[in-house]
Amino acid sequence: MTTTAERRGGRASERALADLREAILEGELPAGAHLGEVEIAERLGLSRTPVREALTRLASEGLVELEAHRGARVTRFSREDLDGIFDVRLALEPQATARAADHATPADLDELEALAGAMLAVGAPGPEQDLDALVDLNRDFHARLLALAHAPALAAALANVVHTPVVTRTFRTYDPDSLARSLAHHAEIVAALRAGDGDWAGAVMRCHLGNARAVMVGER
Amino acid sequence: MTTTAERRGGRASERALADLREAILEGELPAGAHLGEVEIAERLGLSRTPVREALTRLASEGLVELEAHRGARVTRFSREDLDGIFDVRLALEPQATARAADHATPADLDELEALAGAMLAVGAPGPEQDLDALVDLNRDFHARLLALAHAPALAAALANVVHTPVVTRTFRTYDPDSLARSLAHHAEIVAALRAGDGDWAGAVMRCHLGNARAVMVGER
DNA sequence: CTCCTCGATGTTGTACGCAACGTAGGGTGC
DNA sequence: GCACCCTACGTTGCGTACAACATCGAGGAG
Numbered sequence: 147m148t149t150t151a152e153r154r155g156g157r158a159s160e161r162a163l164a165d166l167r168e169a170i171l172e173g174e175l176p177a178g179a180h181l182g183e184v185e186i187a188e189r190l191g192l193s194r195t196p197v198r199e200a201l202t203r204l205a206s207e208g209l210v211e212l213e214a215h216r217g218a219r220v221t222r223f224s225r226e227d228l229d230g231i232f233d234v235r236l237a238l239e240p241q242a243t244a245r246a247a248d249h250a251t252p253a254d255l256d257e258l259e260a261l262a263g264a265m266l267a268v269g270a271p272g273p274e275q276d277l278d279a280l281v282d283l284n285r286d287f288h289a290r291l292l293a294l295a296h297a298p299a300l301a302a303a304l305a306n307v308v309h310t311p312v313v314t315r316t317f318r319t320y321d322p323d324s325l326a327r328s329l330a331h332h333a334e335i336v337a338a339l340r341a342g343d344g345d346w347a348g349a350v351m352r353c354h355l356g357n358a359r360a361v362m363v364g365e366r
Numbered sequence: 367m368t369t370t371a372e373r374r375g376g377r378a379s380e381r382a383l384a385d386l387r388e389a390i391l392e393g394e395l396p397a398g399a400h401l402g403e404v405e406i407a408e409r410l411g412l413s414r415t416p417v418r419e420a421l422t423r424l425a426s427e428g429l430v431e432l433e434a435h436r437g438a439r440v441t442r443f444s445r446e447d448l449d450g451i452f453d454v455r456l457a458l459e460p461q462a463t464a465r466a467a468d469h470a471t472p473a474d475l476d477e478l479e480a481l482a483g484a485m486l487a488v489g490a491p492g493p494e495q496d497l498d499a500l501v502d503l504n505r506d507f508h509a510r511l512l513a514l515a516h517a518p519a520l521a522a523a524l525a526n527v528v529h530t531p532v533v534t535r536t537f538r539t540y541d542p543d544s545l546a547r548s549l550a551h552h553a554e555i556v557a558a559l560r561a562g563d564g565d566w567a568g569a570v571m572r573c574h575l576g577n578a579r580a581v582m583v584g585e586r
Numbered sequence: 587c588t589c590c591t592c593g594a595t596g597t598t599g600t601a602c603g604c605a606a607c608g609t610a611g612g613g614t615g616c
Numbered sequence: 617g618c619a620c621c622c623t624a625c626g627t628t629g630c631g632t633a634c635a636a637c638a639t640c641g642a643g644g645a646g
Contacts, residue, residue, distance in 0.1 A: 158630070183598070193631045198598090199422055206426040208522060215598050215637050230519035237457045238523075249532035299527050302428060303458075306526040307519050378600070403628070413601045418628090433605045435628050 152323060158192050162200035165190060170209055170220055171315060181218040207271070207306060231308055232359040236352060238304050241290075243335060243351040244344035246294035254294055255340055261287045262332040269329050277317045284317075287332055288353060324361050328354065378412050382420035385410060390429055390440055391535060401430060401438040426528060445583060452579040454527050456572060458520055459512075462566030463555060463571040466514035474514055475560055481507045482552035489537070489549050497537045504537075507552055544581050549572065 166186065168302045169175045175274050187197045201218050204210045212216045223231075250258075268276045315326060331354040338347035388509065389395045407417045421438050424430045430438045470478075485503045488496045512521050539543060551574040558567035 169385050182596090184596095194598090195630055195632090199419070199629095202419055203426055206423055206526075216639085217597065223368075227519060230517050233461070233517065234458070234519050234523045237461060237520075238454070241453070241457060297450050297453065299447060299454050300457075303454045303523040303527040307523040402626090404626095413600055414628090415602090419599095436609085437627065 159196035159199050162186070162190055162192060162196045163203055166197075166200050166204060168211065170204075171309075173315065174352045175220050177220050177222040179220045181220065183217070206351050207309065209309060229359070229363050232355060232363065234307055235304065236355050236359075238300055239288075239347035240351040241353060242292055242295035242297055242304075244348035245297055246291055247339050247342055247344035247347050249296050250294050250339050254290070255336060258287065258290060258339070259333075261290070262329075262336050265332055266329050269325060271322060280317045281315065291335070320361050324357055327357050331357070379416035379419050380544055381408070381477065382410055382412060382542070383423055383561045386420050386424060387429065390424075391529075393535065395522050396419050397440050398444040399440045403437070427529070429529060449579070449583050451528055452575060452583065455524065456575050456579075458524050459508075459575060460568035460571040462512055462515035462517055462520050462524075464579070465569035466511055467559050467562055467564035467567050469516050470559050474510070475556060478507065478510060478559070479553075479556045482549075482556050486549050489545060491542060500537045501535065504552075511555070533544055542580050544577055547577050 165210065166181075168173075175181070181201065183194045183197050183201070186201075190197065201210060201212070202221075205212045209221055211221050212218050224267045230241065255364045261283055265280060265287070268274070268283065295301070320328065331350055334350045335347050335354070338344075338350055386401075395401070401421065403414045403417050403421070406421075407414045410417065421430060421432065425438065429441055431441050432438050444502075451479065481503055485500060485507070488494070488499045488503065512539045517519070537548075540548065551570050554570045555567050555574070558564075558570055
């Protein structure tokens, strides 16, 4: 969501960026892994140039760390880092959610509700449960919500720090109760937006983040 | 303050980044100006490669916009953009200021006080007034304050969006009363921190930003 | 045996060259 | 006279080659 820089490089550069990001977020490239430019270039069938550009961007997003003449490493997120990220989210996302109430059209709300519904269906305990699908749906939901706020600076601040995917990489760490709460929050946010009550929506988002923080960061 | 990515490229790349950033913030490269890679490369006596890397980073910071096969342009900030930036600052900087109260040592406070004092001296009306020096002092003050919060994620979120220098490019737009208030706020923040009162310090920062917003954005 | 120095090796940093893409201008057809 | 197409130009995107730097290992001196 580096809005403008994202659509550079018709093909290769963008592909390298997307592939690397996915590999990191998917856990395929574990935290602390060394990323050699040639290694990645060969792996993707590209030259070093676009790979280098992709690494530069990932570094500015904070997903990798660059050390001069020593290559790049996948960033290691400590418990404190994660906690700090939740501080930022709590400072910004409720506000964004509240603003979404002023801009959301009925069509927008229908889409959000569909996502929330899908998450409830996919996340319900039982043999049909698919926690991986949940990750994508969740990402979509939050992204759309953020877009509805019509606050580009706010969205940029979040995008460049939160690494939502890192934080929301998996729902497997959620215990059943927390997961149920999380899914219910999405639906409640839509309800609040439908009611045009930004304060309510923002409050739900705060609950949502508090719940997530407890799961991911643990005891404070 | 892209902490890790900043110290890449022993010489040329970093130089290009710094020079370009300064040129943009100084107004030497006006908003909307077209930035050709070869043009900049020749101007700095470098190859296109480091220039290209610098442009990529500036784009991810939001200072320039990249259009595929069409080059880079200096970002144009609208009034709404500026307003949105202040929303982010108001959401994050008071919190950071409050946290600084927990970490600041007497030595830190002395340095902050020195900066605040220098600003009062340099900013006082009269023949000695130097509004340009004020910009650097102000940048220093806010940067140190942010560092004292010990909240890297928060600092990163701000750095990647606020472009403090863009916002604080000049104090010439301040009327005498607003300027006096602004300078007094710095001193009051130090006082609040010395008292160990994070809430107070955060409140002053909110005032500080509200005052600045009124000057820079105008009527809401 | 330990420490220091020096070389070998692999990496990143930079420069340059070619190809692809977008744009603007002139020319032609209607 | 106007609209459309086609060509020529300038730009960026990518690949490759070379140079600079950092690290690690071996060898020798103390």
